[in-house]
Amino acid sequence: MSDRYAVIGRPINHTKSPLIHGLFAEATGQALEYGAIEGELEGFEAQVLQLRSEGGLGMNITAPFKLRAFELADRRSERAQLARAANALKFEDGSIYAENFDGIGLLRDIEQNLGEPLRNRRVLLLGAGGAVRGALLPFLQAGPRELVIANRDMAKALTLRNELDHPRLRISRYEELDGQAFDIVVNATSASLTGELPPLPAGVLGGARLAYELAYGKGLTPFLRMAQAHGVARLADGVGMLVEQAAEAFAWWRGVRPETRAVIDRLTIPLE
Numbered sequence: 597m598s599d600r601y602a603v604i605g606r607p608i609n610h611t612k613s614p615l616i617h618g619l620f621a622e623a624t625g626q627a628l629e630y631g632a633i634e635g636e637l638e639g640f641e642a643q644v645l646q647l648r649s650e651g652g653l654g655m656n657i658t659a660p661f662k663l664r665a666f667e668l669a670d671r672r673s674e675r676a677q678l679a680r681a682a683n684a685l686k687f688e689d690g691s692i693y694a695e696n697f698d699g700i701g702l703l704r705d706i707e708q709n710l711g712e713p714l715r716n717r718r719v720l721l722l723g724a725g726g727a728v729r730g731a732l733l734p735f736l737q738a739g740p741r742e743l744v745i746a747n748r749d750m751a752k753a754l755t756l757r758n759e760l761d762h763p764r765l766r767i768s769r770y771e772e773l774d775g776q777a778f779d780i781v782v783n784a785t786s787a788s789l790t791g792e793l794p795p796l797p798a799g800v801l802g803g804a805r806l807a808y809e810l811a812y813g814k815g816l817t818p819f820l821r822m823a824q825a826h827g828v829a830r831l832a833d834g835v836g837m838l839v840e841q842a843a844e845a846f847a848w849w850r851g852v853r854p855e856t857r858a859v860i861d862r863l864t865i866p867l868e
């Protein structure tokens with residue numbers, strides 16, 4: 597029997613993880629089985645433990661269970677702790693290890709696939725939810741000149757700032773961004789899921805080299821349209837992040853790093 601893994605979330609029917617990990621397994625010659633589990637609001641923890649008791653070796657976790665997965669684990673990486681969320685678990689030596697690869701996946705996509713290293717750049721992250729929490733540590737480690745977090749709810753941004761005091765990290769209200777310029781702007785709010793636009797002052801996107809929308813497969817969201825209207829050279833959605841976080845998990849579980857380019861190409865839905 598081959599080694600077992602699965603993604604769990606609710607709803608889970610649109611997940612690309614079995615496809616991605618299946619392609620990675622094929623390309624690296626690893627024998628594994630990767631399924632998808634519809635999580636139960638009452639019984640999520642029992643479902644995780646059941647997979648483990650059946651010999652499962654790891655899981656990916658998606659909404660709305662990332663916090664519960666984090667809490668279920670016995671050991672947590674530093675980035676999972678800062679994110680207060682796990683998107684990957686590993687079952688090993690009787691322990692449940694929690695990781696969060698969302699932020700590093702995003703960083704790898706921006707730096708390696710899109711060719712925009714963060715070093716010495718001014719970077720703007722919109723939002724202060726789970727997605728931003730996951731990105732903070734890897735982004736700061738990449739050495740930006742400044743990393744600014746803008747959020748409507750300043751109390752949430754302030755909490756983040758208090759948890760991670762770093763000389764390059766700044767929080768801001770949206771209106772305070774007026775007149776400022778950034779090299780890279782990442783929309784990590786959930787605004788695009790409802791077709792909304794974060795209240796970004798018009799000129800902020802003006803000089804940007806890259807506008808990145810975390811949502812995957814939503815086409816030209818209001819944020820990307822705004823970036824396009826301001827002549828931003830490069831527009832990207834979250835397909836690369838999705839594949840890169842999967843590659844991180846695969847390497848963590850299997851000790852082999854898969855190539856991501858062909859998988860990203862296969863999953864890319866043109867923005868227009």
Ligand code: ATR
Nearest residue numbers: 723724725726727747748749785786787792793794
């Ligand atoms: P996730 O885990 O996907 O980050 P979350 O933790 O629910 O989701 O956080 C959602 C983020 O999107 C929050 O930062 C939220 O901003 P507030 O904290 O100010 O509410 C942000 N968000 C959602 N809709 C938005 C909108 N229309 N404009 C700007 N920010 C929005």
